[in-house]
Amino acid sequence: MVKDISVVPEVHFLEQVLERIAQGELRVPKFQRPFLWRPEQMLQLFDSMERGYPMGSLLIWETTMPLESLDTIGGRRIPPAPEGAKVAYVLDGHQRLSTLFGVLHRSADAPRSARQEDWMWWVYRPLVRSEHDGVRYRHWKSGEPAPSHFLPMRSVLGTLDFLEYARTLSDVSHSREEADRLTKESERIAKRVKNYKVSVVRMEGGTLQQAIEVFSRINSSGQKMRPDQMVSALTYGTIGSETLSDKMEEIKGRIAASGFGEIPIMTIFQTVLALSGEEDVQRDTSWETMARKVQGQLMTAVEDTDLILQQVVEFLRQEVQVPLARLVPYNIQIMLLAVFFHFSDKVEAEQRVKLRHWFWTTSLAGTFAGSTTTQVRNFITEMKAFARGEGGLSYSAERARSFPERFDLRSARVRAYLLWDLQTFPDRKNLDGGTANVLEQLATAHSETYRHVITQSGVPGASSPANRIVMTTPPGVSIRQALIRLAEDGRTDILDSHGVSLASIEHLKSDEFTEFILVRQQELAARERQFIESLGIKSADKEVGEADIDTE
Known part of the structure; x- marks a missing residue:
């Protein structure tokens, strides 16, 4: 019998929460979206902490259920989950925790370079007041060492690392007074971080589906997930160990590698939905309802999408002479062509001629500009009927734009x-x-x-x-x-x-x-x-x- 979800609000020191990540006990489930924060958002988080502002509650789910999770957080590898132990999974707070763990637990020998994937994790606090205004924190965007009066945030949680930095201040300062002043400022900042408390809402019990639905509802506000990421989360575990997002990224990469270039993920997502039988592919609400409707057909639809999009690309290249994905006038044309090839038992030569004519007419006439959800549903219905030989394509009266x-x-x-x-x-x-x-x-x-x-x-x-x-x-x-x-x-x-x-x-x-x-x-x-x-x-x-x- 599945135990109902219970909710326990708690308060923890930030240092304790990050240590649980370092031990592999607090993890990020794979159905989470990737790390998306911009560098300036990372700096704002540290600035808010120093000012004593709350950073919002973290929501975690504790369970003994084995769950696919990330093996790196904040650019750092973490150990596997302790075998047989209860593990906590982050449902809300991934971006914040990744930022804090990736910066505060950065190893001294981690890469430093002018590439963003390296410098974004090296956050510093200039100790000289004239070095900052507004947000007090800085990234050091170089492989060269930062100025000595820039406190590396990776050193504030480690006693030995912090003492080593303090000794550096003594060595490079022009006077004892300056060294004391900078050291006191660095100690004040370190104390702020070490004493910072985090509100944690801990959930226990319940099923994976319940946990995912909680996750999806939380992510309906704030920095929203894309629709494909939302449905990927809500259908997690229904198509194997890889998520829907993983499989769509594979399809995107395969098409790009063919020389056609990248098809947008949202176009691939809409194609998956259309081939699974869903016609409201542009609807942006009630993703839980849609996920429940299509999850039984997802595995087949993803496999079909992979094969059918190859046919679409071949048709565009060979018969319409579209050499690159970025030149397709409307991405909806890719999805509708996939609907045709999927629902057609046998593609007749006459149908191919009509499809070529349809492509050019809709491209030149602006047929799909600003299409509503209802219009897109009607386009899909019409294309299905045409594929089955049960109707035509209503575009002949369209006039090309100037x-x-x-x-x-x-x-x-x-x-x-x-x-x-x-x-x-x-x-x-x-x-x-x-x-x-x-x-x-x-x-x-x-x-x-x-x-x-x-x-x-x-x-x-x-x-x-x-x-x-x-x-x-x-x-x-x-x-x-x-x-x-x-x-x-x-x-x-x-x-x-x-x-x-x-x-x-x-x-x-x-x-x-x-x-x-x-x-x-x-x-x-x-x-x-x-x-x-x-x-x-x-x-x-x-x-x-x-x-x-x-x-x-």
Whole structure:
């Protein structure tokens, strides 16, 4: 018989709580989200402690039930849980305890470098008042030793470490008075930390599911967990020793390693939900209810998602010519394509043609901009019916949005333009005639790949895609100079590979910058419109329009 959960409020010295972590008796369960605090949040915690402010209660669950937990906390390895003993698991307070343990129990030989994963755990308290204002604590972002009057917080709980630091102060101080003053200040701070008391709410008994539900309800406020992390926690233990988040990270890594780049975790999560039979994939409330609904199908859905997303990537690459995940106009398109391939017994050639048409139409028309939960549910229902041969896709009446007047990759219309641009000009050449590897540059530099032709500020139309070129030039040679030189040398083959006409360059030669952009914009918009109409998609009434920043 399972004993009901009982709650016992207690007060402990912080030093005692951290020592339990060091002994492996107080642990962080794997269903917890990872360490997310920013460095400034870590400093604020220490500043609040010195000022005597409460840091909030910790909630722990004591049980003899074996539970998968982290073997590192705050960047430090901890020993395994004592065999057969009752172990406490942190349900609320992971970020705070990780910060305190990682800093105060830092070993003297722990890595020091300019990398954040190293310096974030080295927290110091400058002892000279002029060294701080506001938050009194500092990170030392270097592999070099910190100034001698910076008290390393790792030394305040260890008597020998603290005495060694005090001796250092005596050695480097200019006078006995200065050494005494700095030593007293360091002793005051150390005493603050050693005497700091923490409110601990200890739960005993109950089931793992009850403990997880307590955890999820606590995390519904404050620094919220992502929906995928919440459902991962609520379904912990239902799909093996790895959590749902672990498995989704594996899928994300596998797709990225294929060269397609990273698909957002939320897109993978929504795909898992959709393939498990859930259609409210964007709902942001009642995660406990959703978790209970889908947990029986999760293992199968995760495995299906792994396989189906590979088919989606192949379809996007081969049949739509989308080379990188970051160029997909709407992430919901990835999820809906996964729904199609999952629920279709046999994919007909005609369906593939319609899917390609659907992708381009919805991308150019902004179909999914600001989609509501109800609309997304309807999209999923429609895609399932289409996959089963029971209906069509209602997008044929959509009209493409205008050629974007601004180059902003947050706009789905701009990403659709780039997909057309990459297909239309696949063999761009640099000034020396060598091939420009656009995809390699896009995979790393993103928007910086498309360089400005006109760089002067205040030029009307300078933000247009028509003012962007993918070309590498020698030091000291601008894109504008390179284009003029190519025209003068008669290298129309290189100019054509970028869609730059001799007519537009005549304006460059005369420093008519706005006219150059306008002419090239008209030429690109006309070519893109031909492509749009060749697909049977209605073109926009207006040639050039605002590039909306889309949200899904």
